[in-house]
Amino acid sequence: MARALVHMPPAAKAGEVIEIRALISHPMETGYRPGPDGKVLARDIIRRFSCRYNGEQVFSAELHQAISANPYIGFFTVATVSGTLEFSWEGDNGFAQTEKMAITVSAS
């Protein structure tokens, strides 16, 4: 399984904007590069990233060939209630990975 690192505050006040940073190890092979034998290497990229907050999608992104290996995605969301944020990456060759992070939200 690929290594993934997600950084976000473990606790926030209700209504607070929180920053989330997600990094995952992936080669993001473009499908345009020749390998050592001169043959073009098959495309192997992450196609989609999404973040669900207690089941509701709060952020998603489509990824393409021009994105570097080990893609980093940073975004913001509003802390509403305590619960779990689920991050998932899906891509070529059946690539799928999910990470979960808990957040505690206190009344503002």
Added chain:
Amino acid sequence: MKQPVAALLALAIAAISAVATIGYAQEPAGERKSGAEFMSPSTQAMQRDDTLNPGMLWVSGGEALWNKPAGSSGKSCASCHGEVLSSMRGVAARFPAFDAGSKMVVNLAQRINLCRERKQQAAPLRAESEELLGLESYVAMQSRGMPVAPPQDAALAAAAERGRKLYFQRIGQLNLSCANCHDQRWGKRLAGSTIPQGHAAAYPVYRLEWQAMGSLQRRLRNCMSGVRAELPPYGAPELVELEAYLALRDKGMAIETPGVRP
């Protein structure tokens, strides 16, 4: 008659100052600049912030390996060394070092593999493998911010001296030495990139061009291939000796592992 003498004298003075410049092995301490200072602000930010630094993916892999038993001994690194924060603090600052067991000067990656073979009774990790780079970065990161402090013993001094000679030796079809670029032309441009002073305290680094983590030996081989020279294999004594000289040259500079380079 007077003019040729004056010309000769001027030539002699020029020759002496040229010799003095060549003989000068190190930049004065105040003027040493880490490669990070030559990078764009965005790349600097990437290195500074662990949540942005892709090298942390390797570090986290190294952390997992540190705690995972390997080999027929059934021991992990942690079984003997315990808490990495205390046991590995400052260790990377003292490498390369002379290893009494193998009677060789070894770098940190080789030292990790010696431990695997001797203590864990496990197969050594392949040079430049994700696992070895991960463990090396994880161990080296514990010395982040500490000054490079090469040990002072005769065996290491001899290796560093051989490394120093290599540093000033012109090699390859382009007939360039390390010093030609990194001592004499640092700050100038080589194609699109700025030539740094060739300090090595940030290794292993995540190089954007490689889209991956790489060791100092990979960087050295990269430069050697750039001047069209023959490449010594990973772990070759020449490369370790060059590393030993670079550690001496970087003495006192802060360790930056895991560094990010363009």
